[in-house]
Amino acid sequence: RVYLAQIxxxxxxxxxxxxxxxxxxxxxxxxxxxxxxxxxxxxxxxVGTYEDFNTIDWVREKSRDRDRHREITNRSKExxxxxxxxxxxxxxxxxxxxxxxxxxxxxAGLIDISAHWMTDLKEGVCLAxxxxxxxxxxxxxxxTFTDRDKCPEWKSWSQLILGHGEGAFAYILNYFMYVIWAxxxxxxxxxxxxxxAPYACGSGIPEIKTILSGFIIRGYLGKWTLVIKTITxxxxxxxxxxxxxxxxxxxxxxxCGNILCHLFTKYRKNEAKRREVLSAAAAxxxxxxxxxxxxxxxxxxxxxxxxxxxxxxxxSFFAALVAAFTLRSINPFGNSRLVLFxxxxxxxxxxxxxxxxxxxxxxxGLWGAFFIRSNIAWCxxxxxxxxxxxxxxxxLVVTAITAILAFPNEYTRMSTSELxxxxxxxxxxxxxxxxxxxxxxxxxxxxDDLPDRAAGPGVYTAMWQLALALIMKVFITIFTFGMKVPSxxxxxxxxxxxxxxxxxxxxxxxxxFYHHDWAIFSGWCSPGADCITPGLYAMVxxxxxxxxxxxxxxxxxxxxxxxxxGLEYIVPLMAAAMxxxxxxxxxxxxxxxxxxIRLNGYPFLEAKEEFSHKTRAMDVMRxxxxxxxxxxxxxxxxxxxxxxxIVSSTTYSGYPVVVxxxxxxxxxxxxxxxxxxxxxxARKKQDGIVSTSVICFTDYCPPLPPSSPSVLKLRSIxxxxxxxxxxxxxxxxxxxxxxxxxxxxxxxxxxxKLLGIITKKDVLKHIAQMANQDPESILFN
Numbered sequence: 001r002v003y004l005a006q007i008x009x010x011x012x013x014x015x016x017x018x019x020x021x022x023x024x025x026x027x028x029x030x031x032x033x034x035x036x037x038x039x040x041x042x043x044x045x046x047v048g049t050y051e052d053f054n055t056i057d058w059v060r061e062k063s064r065d066r067d068r069h070r071e072i073t074n075r076s077k078e079x080x081x082x083x084x085x086x087x088x089x090x091x092x093x094x095x096x097x098x099x100x101x102x103x104x105x106x107x108a109g110l111i112d113i114s115a116h117w118m119t120d121l122k123e124g125v126c127l128a129x130x131x132x133x134x135x136x137x138x139x140x141x142x143x144t145f146t147d148r149d150k151c152p153e154w155k156s157w158s159q160l161i162l163g164h165g166e167g168a169f170a171y172i173l174n175y176f177m178y179v180i181w182a183x184x185x186x187x188x189x190x191x192x193x194x195x196x197a198p199y200a201c202g203s204g205i206p207e208i209k210t211i212l213s214g215f216i217i218r219g220y221l222g223k224w225t226l227v228i229k230t231i232t233x234x235x236x237x238x239x240x241x242x243x244x245x246x247x248x249x250x251x252x253x254x255x256c257g258n259i260l261c262h263l264f265t266k267y268r269k270n271e272a273k274r275r276e277v278l279s280a281a282a283a284x285x286x287x288x289x290x291x292x293x294x295x296x297x298x299x300x301x302x303x304x305x306x307x308x309x310x311x312x313x314x315x316s317f318f319a320a321l322v323a324a325f326t327l328r329s330i331n332p333f334g335n336s337r338l339v340l341f342x343x344x345x346x347x348x349x350x351x352x353x354x355x356x357x358x359x360x361x362x363x364x365g366l367w368g369a370f371f372i373r374s375n376i377a378w379c380x381x382x383x384x385x386x387x388x389x390x391x392x393x394x395x396l397v398v399t400a401i402t403a404i405l406a407f408p409n410e411y412t413r414m415s416t417s418e419l420x421x422x423x424x425x426x427x428x429x430x431x432x433x434x435x436x437x438x439x440x441x442x443x444x445x446x447x448d449d450l451p452d453r454a455a456g457p458g459v460y461t462a463m464w465q466l467a468l469a470l471i472m473k474v475f476i477t478i479f480t481f482g483m484k485v486p487s488x489x490x491x492x493x494x495x496x497x498x499x500x501x502x503x504x505x506x507x508x509x510x511x512x513f514y515h516h517d518w519a520i521f522s523g524w525c526s527p528g529a530d531c532i533t534p535g536l537y538a539m540v541x542x543x544x545x546x547x548x549x550x551x552x553x554x555x556x557x558x559x560x561x562x563x564x565x566g567l568e569y570i571v572p573l574m575a576a577a578m579x580x581x582x583x584x585x586x587x588x589x590x591x592x593x594x595x596x597i598r599l600n601g602y603p604f605l606e607a608k609e610e611f612s613h614k615t616r617a618m619d620v621m622r623x624x625x626x627x628x629x630x631x632x633x634x635x636x637x638x639x640x641x642x643x644x645x646i647v648s649s650t651t652y653s654g655y656p657v658v659v660x661x662x663x664x665x666x667x668x669x670x671x672x673x674x675x676x677x678x679x680x681x682a683r684k685k686q687d688g689i690v691s692t693s694v695i696c697f698t699d700y701c702p703p704l705p706p707s708s709p710s711v712l713k714l715r716s717i718x719x720x721x722x723x724x725x726x727x728x729x730x731x732x733x734x735x736x737x738x739x740x741x742x743x744x745x746x747x748x749x750x751x752x753k754l755l756g757i758i759t760k761k762d763v764l765k766h767i768a769q770m771a772n773q774d775p776e777s778i779l780f781n
Contacts, residue, residue, distance in 0.1 A: 046677045047717060050271065052218040054653055055603060055760055058307070058742030060719070061272035068266065092264045097315045099260050100281050101322025104253040108288035108323070109330030111234055111245060111252075118238035119415050122181040123174065124156040178413075179403040182239045186399040189235035189485045190392050197228035201484040204229075204251025205304065206596040208282060210604045211254075212275050213306040214742050221258035221278070229255065233486040237415075239399055240406055242477040244416060244491025250285030250304075251486075253323070257281030272307065279305040280316035286559070287320035288327045289490070295559030296320040302555045303593070306607070307742070343424050343564045345533045350524050353532075354575055356508055360501055360541045361576035365583025367496060368548020371478060372588060376595050379482045383599075391484035398479055405476070411462075411469045411499075416491045419469075423498040423538040424564065434458040434465075435502070435534075455510055463503060470499040482596070489592060493549045494542035501541020505534030539564055540576045548580040551591035601778050603760050611735040613770045618727040620734070620766045621748040621756035630756055632658045635667045635698050640679060640712060641691035647675060656747060656754055657697050657718060664753045667697060669722040669745075670714070682712050724749050725758075731766065738763050 048064075050056055069089075076086035117133040126137035134154055141151030157177040158170035165174075193200045199207075199220045207220055219225060233248045257277045261267040267274050282304050286296030297316045301308050382388045406412035411419055427436035437458025477492045509532035512525045525531035543560045547553065557573045584591075589609070590598065597604045623630050631646060633655045646655065653672050659665040682689045688710030694701070696711050697718045704711065724747040725734060737743060738760060745759045765775035 044677055044681050047674050049673065050216050051653075051673055052216055054216050055744045056214045056216065056271040056742075057744050058214055058272055059723075061270055065266070065270050065273055068270075089266065092266065093311070093315060094318065096257075096260055096264055096267065096277060097280055097319040098322055099263075100253070100257045100277065101284050101319040102326050103256040103260065104249075104281065104284045104319075105288055105323040105326025106330060107230055107252055107256070108249055109327045111230060111237075111249070112327070113331050114234040115237045115245065116415075118185065118234060119240070122178045122238070122240065123413075124154055125160065126154055128153045175407050178240075178407050179400065182241075182399050182403040183396060185235045185239035186241065186395050186485065187392070189232040189239065190395040190483075192228050192232050192235075193484050193486075194391060197225045198484075199225045200229040200232055200486060202482060202486065203247035203488050203593075204254070204486075205247050206593045206600065206602070208251060208254050208278070209304045209306075209593055210597055210602040212278055212282075212304055213604050214271075214275070215603060216271075221255045223255075223259055226252060226255035226259065229486055236485040236487060239403075240413075240415075241399060241402055241485070241487070242416070242473055242480045242492045243486075244488035245486070246286070246289035246490035247488030248486040249289040249488075250282050253281045253285030253288070254278050257284075275307060276309070276312045276315075279308055279312055280319045283316035284319040284323040287324045290559055290563050291324055291327075292559045292562035293317060293320035293324050295555055295562050298555035298558050299552070303550065303552060343426065343535060343539065345426050345536055345569075347530045347533055348568060349533070349536060349572055350531070352520060352524070353508075354572065356504055356537065357540050357572045357576050358579050360497070360504060360537065361544045361547075361579025362583050363500055364497055364541065364544025364546075364548035364576065364580035365585075365587070366548070367474070367545050368493075368551075368580060368584040368592075369587035371474075371493075371549055372584075372590065372592050372595050374478045375481055375592070376599055378478060379596070379599055382482070395483050395485055398476070398483065402476055402480070405472055409465050409469055409472075411465050412472055416495045420491070420495055420498050420538075420542065423502045424535050424542075426533055426535040434462040435506075437462075454513060455506065459506065463506060466499050466503055470496065470503070473499070481592075489549060490546060493546045497541035497543065497545030498538040499541075500545070501538040502534050504541070505532065505537030508532050508537070509534055536569060536572070539569065540572050543573045544576040544580040547577040548584045549592050551581050551584065553577055553581055598773075598777065603764055603778060605735075605739055605760065605764060607739050611732045611767060611770075613731065615731040615766070615770070616727065617725050617729045617731065617734055617748050617758060618755070620731060620762050621727070621758045622762060623756055630656070630754070632656045632661065632664075632754065633670065633695075633697075634658060634660055636694065636696045636701050638695055639691065640683075640689065640693045640695060643675065643695055644679065644691075647672060653759075654745065656722075656757065658754055666722070666724065666747060666749060666752070666754045668718040668720045669747065670697070670718050674717040675714070678714055678717055679712070686710070686712070722747050726750060727755055731763075734758060735763055735767070 048060075072082075072086050072089055075082040077083075116135075117131065120134040124134070126132040126134070128137055128140075137154045138151035141153055156165050156170075156174055158173045159165045161173060162170055164170060199217075199222075207217060211217055211220065229248060229252055233245050233252070236243060237245050257280065258274065261274050261277055267277055279300050283293075283296040283300040286299045287293045290296070294317070297313065297320055300316055301313070305312075382394075387394065411422075414422075422433060422435065425431070425433070425435075427433075427438070435458075437456040438453035439456050473492060473496050477489075477496070481487050481489055481492075512521050512531050515521065516525050516527050521531070539560065543556060547556050550556070552559075553574075556577050557570060560573050561567060561570055588595075594604075594606065631650055631652065633643060633646065635657055637660065654669055655672065655675075656669055657667045659667060689712050690709050693709045694704065694711050696713050697715050699715065701711050701713070722745075723737065723741070723743055725737070727748050727750045729748075734746065737746065743760065745757055747754060748756045748758060761778055764778045768777060769775045
């Protein structure tokens with residue numbers, strides 16, 4: 001079955017666009033009598049641009065860039081100055097990537113340093129300098145290694161106010177100050193978002209994914225959004241809410257890319273080229289979030305990008321490297337170093353351990369599916385009830401509950417990044433954490449290797465504290481993600497998995513210690529040997545839960561490898577990541593970002609899913625049989641007044657142009673925005689253009705009486721090569737065309753006559769209807 005024969009581009013002799021982005025039969029220009037002026041020989045400001053909440057025309061944008069590049073190449077042979085201009089144009093992409101990496105890395109360093117300081121501010125202050133966080137404050141202290149967090153320079157609030165830190169009243173005062181600071185930070189964050197930049201809330205990845213597919217959201221990547229997101233991200237993370245800064249850092253980096261695009265003409269004036277920069281900026285955002293340049297590029301390719309040519313791959317890697325090194329140079333001693341959670345496990349994993357690793361993958365898939373369903377249900381309730389009218393109150397209530405529950409438990413009181421780092425840690429001789437309080441027996445110690453030992457009281461205390469922390473984070477994250485503050489999901493998901501993994505790792509470790517004679521252990525885990533590494537289980541669990549929520553696979557494994565520096569653990573990570581994806585996909589096909597895209601009604605056409613229903617173009621096109629006739633414009637018989645009446649009485653983004661209403665023979669397609677701008681400018685600047693002037697979209701207009709007003713020629717804004725399909729074309733072909741070419745609309749013909757139109761929104765509604773979903777959930781055009 002060859003359906004491509006049913007796809008026609010008629011009546012167009014040339015498919016590629018001309019220098020203005022549109023085809024021409026005879027080269028364009030001025031033809032006809034002297035009174036017939038082609039008003040748009042020079043493009044007008046605004047013509048060819050897009051309105052807010054509309055989709056770009058990928059074909060037109062890429063054609064424009066090809067024409068621009070061809071013109072620069074041809075001129076480079078004429079003079080030295082033109083040659084230099086050609087070289088600078090070719091180099092401008094790399095220069096822009098350098099600037100994006102520098103700015104994104106600098107802002108990430110500022111966010112990281114500020115968040116660490118403000119997080120510690122909830123528990124105390126440094127007397128040597130209030131601008132030091134707890135770790136930096138104790139650098140010059142002479143305290144022992146085990147008491148390194150109790151240096152005299154750092155004072156808790158009870159020590160500062162009461163003069164001592166012991167007793168019930170001191171505990172209550174520290175508790176109270178912790179909650180008050182958390183409420184102050186979250187209140188300031190939500191007020192700034194609500195008052196100055198509403199787009200600064202949330203993760204930003206669903207919207208960036210939609211923007212990269214060609215959708216226009218004015219202001220989402222603007223300067224105010226960047227400033228407010230940077231400030232409020234620090235406040236939100238410092239408040240102790242169950243959120244991370246990694247997802248919002250992708251939004252911050254894309255804001256940097258979008259703003260810097262205005263410095264270069266070819267990116268400022270071309271929406272498709274700008275999206276290449278945003279794809280690279282997304283990679284830089286992940287790079288500064290995790291210290292994973294390669295993983296950032298793969299994340300951009302696998303998760304968010306819609307159009308990702310080969311040159312964008314190398315430029316993305318360059319931007320990610322620049323961003324990572326910039327961040328390291330700004331904050332070389334914090335968690336922002338190139339390896340965020342450095343691990344050094346002394347024993348390799350055994351093949352039989354794949355069983356618990358796969359169990360962690362199953363847990364991650366179940367957690368991911370549960371979280372997505374619960375969070376989407378809560379967010380939908382927030383949108384459809386009065387709850388959504390009080391975002392400030394919601395943030396304060398969730399913050400208060402989080403702070404009250406978090407303070408008594410040391411594993412929820414510490415920052416989530418510190419918690420993950422401690423869970424990943426492999427216990428050594430000098431470790432003073434409760435997780436490492438085993439019954440010591442150093443007789444069989446070899447170097448840094450410690451044998452599996454019986455768990456001491458500290459380990460058991462840590463286990464039930466971690467179990468309570470797991471329950472809290474599983475549920476509180478559902479209500480936190482999606483509030484009107486910047487909120488990322490990477491770190492909270494990793495924390496849930498790391499806790500579950502550490503609990504399972506300690507359980508397997510103790511099982512092997514007390515039952516080393518069992519058949520499953522006897523071959524490889526002898527008494528006194530270091531067999532089980534609980535930190536490895538935490539790392540695998542973190543990857544499993546993150547994969548279950550986001551459905552990442554290859555990029556997730558690479559990010560985890562770069563995150564921890566553990567190259568030899570790629571197989572356990574891949575096993576857990578793939579298992580979590582399979583389990584989560586069996587329950588629901590959508591990841592968290594796709595689910596939020598559908599919840600918000602964004603017109604995103606997923607390229608990973610196949611359309612297998614046997615419907616035809618005539619089943620989807622508009623108008624339907626019961627609808628009014630399709631609104632069209634004739635090529636040379638309608639006046640300015642007629643066209644203005646059509647524009648004012650409809651809300652369509654464009655109109656087909658036909659030879660006549662009787663013949664319905666297709667000539668081309670004209671955008672609504674271009675029509676409005678062209679007519680307004682013609683009335684102001686061209687003599688003789690009045691309401692009764694005829695609009696002509698052809699080279700040769702029909703002769704008019706001498707007393708007639710001037711003819712307004714708008715042929716240069718007419719797309720003479722609109723994509724068309726026949727009414728019998730299967731919808732699987734139509735959907736494929738929309739996905740691969742990024743179309744806004746496609747015209748439907750029968751024997752050369754125009755029958756209707758299919759827009760991207762129509763395709764999305766049809767896909768939703770075939771999936772037994774609400775087709776009216778697609779809100780935007």
